């Protein structure tokens with residue numbers, strides 16, 4: 001299928017790389033993999049070439065994890081976010097119709113994050129925010145999650161701007177990694193990213209945030225970080241447990257918010273049975289094709305999607321139309337014939 005849109009695709013900058021310690025990636029995945037990823041994060045032309053080969057028309061870029069979320073000093077976090085967003089804007093200007101971008105936001109100061117999001121959306125034309133999980137707000141393990149009261153001014157602006165927020169993984173705090181001691185390969189994308197990010201998403205559902213802002217849309221990658229499978233049991237046990245009923249902050253059960261306030265993408269999880277399970281749980285209109293470049297190869301993800309046996313209408317929705325609608329991209333619809341032709 002030509003004309004696909006993808007939205008969990010990453011870039012970096014020299015400034016961001018200077019702050020990012022890639023040692024963990026090297027230990028887990030090998031030096032060659034980490035070096036190759038680092039090179040491609042800095043090379044938008046390589047991204048465009050892979051997009052062309054994979055039938056991807058548009059790529060919504062974002063600063064790679066942990067990015068701004070890992071910067072403790074709020075002034076430095078704001079400076080990095082602004083520089084990153086200006087860089088992203090330059091890429092979208094240079095390649096209109098091929099690149100769009102999410103804003104990086106300095107959540108260490110939620111009001112500053114709100115103002116930077118407004119600048120990024122209003123002045124730079126960026127399409128929403130991508131946040132790499134919790135934000136470091138002090139030494140050691142002083143961090144802040146997105147459901148905490150102090151973050152409300154940010155959500156207020158998200159609701160007013162009517163743009164989505166992509167909740168992207170980062171590693172768990174060191175104190176929470178006892179369960180994988182001796183198995184460092186589980187610390188990142190293979191396992192713990194999903195644990196960390198799905199827990200963060202559940203916090204949002206239980207917090208009452210979506211009662212205050214019922215229109216806010218959060219995007220989860222990796223087919224929903226396990227939630228399409230786990231959420232029914234979570235809800236069942238919350239219903240049964242005394243702790244689940246008393247003192248609930250949210251007006252509704254988690255599935256209510258999952259069906260109304262979340263979208264999920266296929267990034268880095270190219271598995272057909274799991275895709276069908278995700279569609280059954282959240283609905284095809286809330287599933288969006290993505291790849292997770294450069295941690296994944298565009299042509300591998302593209303080929304999996306093109307070969308999928310889905311009805312043409314569904315494939316066009318997940319591959320393009322859902323993103324077109326969610327981000328108001330203004331792309332023309334593609335015909336069912338074009339979908340079938342390119343998949344054969």
Ligand code: ZN
Nearest residue numbers: 008010168292
């Ligand atoms: Zn990613």
